[in-house]
Amino acid sequence: MTQDSTLLFSHIAPVKPPDALYAQILSAVALARARRLRTRFFVALTGLVTTMGYAVFGGFAWRTEWQASSFMSMVRLSISDPDVLFGNGQEYVFAVLETIPMGAITLVCAALFLGASLLAIGDGWRRARHSAIARFQAVR
Amino acid sequence: MEQMTDPRTDAELVQSFRAGDEVAFTMLVQRYLSSVYTFLYRMTGESGLAEDATQETFVKVWQKLNAFDARKPFKTWLFTIAKHAVIDQLRKKRPILFSVMDEQDRDFDFAATIPDERPLPSTLLDREEVVRYLAELLCTVSVQARAVILMHETEDMTFEEIAVVVGEPMNTVKSRYRRTMAFLRKTVVDRYTHLAGKGPNSDEMHQ
Numbered sequence: 001m002t003q004d005s006t007l008l009f010s011h012i013a014p015v016k017p018p019d020a021l022y023a024q025i026l027s028a029v030a031l032a033r034a035r036r037l038r039t040r041f042f043v044a045l046t047g048l049v050t051t052m053g054y055a056v057f058g059g060f061a062w063r064t065e066w067q068a069s070s071f072m073s074m075v076r077l078s079i080s081d082p083d084v085l086f087g088n089g090q091e092y093v094f095a096v097l098e099t100i101p102m103g104a105i106t107l108v109c110a111a112l113f114l115g116a117s118l119l120a121i122g123d124g125w126r127r128a129r130h131s132a133i134a135r136f137q138a139v140r
Numbered sequence: 141m142e143q144m145t146d147p148r149t150d151a152e153l154v155q156s157f158r159a160g161d162e163v164a165f166t167m168l169v170q171r172y173l174s175s176v177y178t179f180l181y182r183m184t185g186e187s188g189l190a191e192d193a194t195q196e197t198f199v200k201v202w203q204k205l206n207a208f209d210a211r212k213p214f215k216t217w218l219f220t221i222a223k224h225a226v227i228d229q230l231r232k233k234r235p236i237l238f239s240v241m242d243e244q245d246r247d248f249d250f251a252a253t254i255p256d257e258r259p260l261p262s263t264l265l266d267r268e269e270v271v272r273y274l275a276e277l278l279c280t281v282s283v284q285a286r287a288v289i290l291m292h293e294t295e296d297m298t299f300e301e302i303a304v305v306v307g308e309p310m311n312t313v314k315s316r317y318r319r320t321m322a323f324l325r326k327t328v329v330d331r332y333t334h335l336a337g338k339g340p341n342s343d344e345m346h347q
């Protein structure tokens with residue numbers, strides 16, 4: 001059966017792909033990459049604008065939360081009097097955790113993350129423009 | 141297409157791509173373009189559909205290459221994507237008939253699947269018309285059966301590799317292969333048996 005089948009298919013000539021197909025594939029990949037970068041850029045930008053907008057419009061509540069919290073006092077205490085840390089380590093850690101202004105810190109972290117993402121996307125864009133695939137972008 | 145050969149293995153090229161070397165990806169495309177296109181052309185029977193499916197296959201490869209498990213064979217993974225791409229293309233074009241062969245499975249005749257050990261007359265296969273008919277006939281069997289036949293016959297893939305690509309047990313793949321080959325062989329012989337034993341320049345062929 002194997003010999004038989006080999007005989008069957010050995011007579012079918014191999015198909016040569018069209019000459020332009022290679023360039024079309026790399027062009028499609030370049031387009032897919034551009035689309036992906038664009039989507040990521042707009043998602044990150046929208047997130048950053050939303051975060052910053054929230055920080056500006058909710059600035060009062062944010063500042064109140066920060067001021068009401070004794071988090072910074074606890075941090076200052078650990079710098080000015082480190083002995084407190086060594087003497088009451090566990091209590092100090094619990095106290096710091098309790099005073100963390102979560103809303104404000106989340107906001108700052110989100111803004112930093114989104115800002116860093118935008119920089120990374122920009123770098124990816126710059127590298128993509130000089131990559132091996134980029135020269136096929138205009139083929140389509 | 142600028143033909144360049146790269147001595148690196150598929151796994152090394154994948155690693156290079158992950159490290160940011162996009163030339164490695166272009167090498168993979170060059171290495172497999174012909175195989176993938178031939179497979180898809182034989183699957184669809186149309187150059188336009190085959191081109192679209194080939195393009196879609198390599199774009200998906202680029203999108204998913206970072207998630208690919210480099211310990212597994214790249215070719216098997218590539219053909220899995222190609223198979224899905226061609227099914228998508230065929231589905232867009234028309235409903236897939238699962239199929240002439242699958243219809244036959246319902247009235248399964250075991251005796252008919254026992255391979256005929258007699259070789260096909262080589263004079264029959266020398267005829268262009270017969271070979272063309274065989275390629276057309278292949279397009280009438282189910283997508284799964286066609287994929288199995290093509291991967292085994294034109295890509296020299298093992299049944300184990302094909303089982304991974306089609307996502308079926310190896311024994312199912314083997315029996316599907318045997319049944320389809322028996323069907324193809326029988327149909328070709330039944331149709332052209334009157335030509336067997338005649339030379340390519342025989343009068344009968346020119347009539």
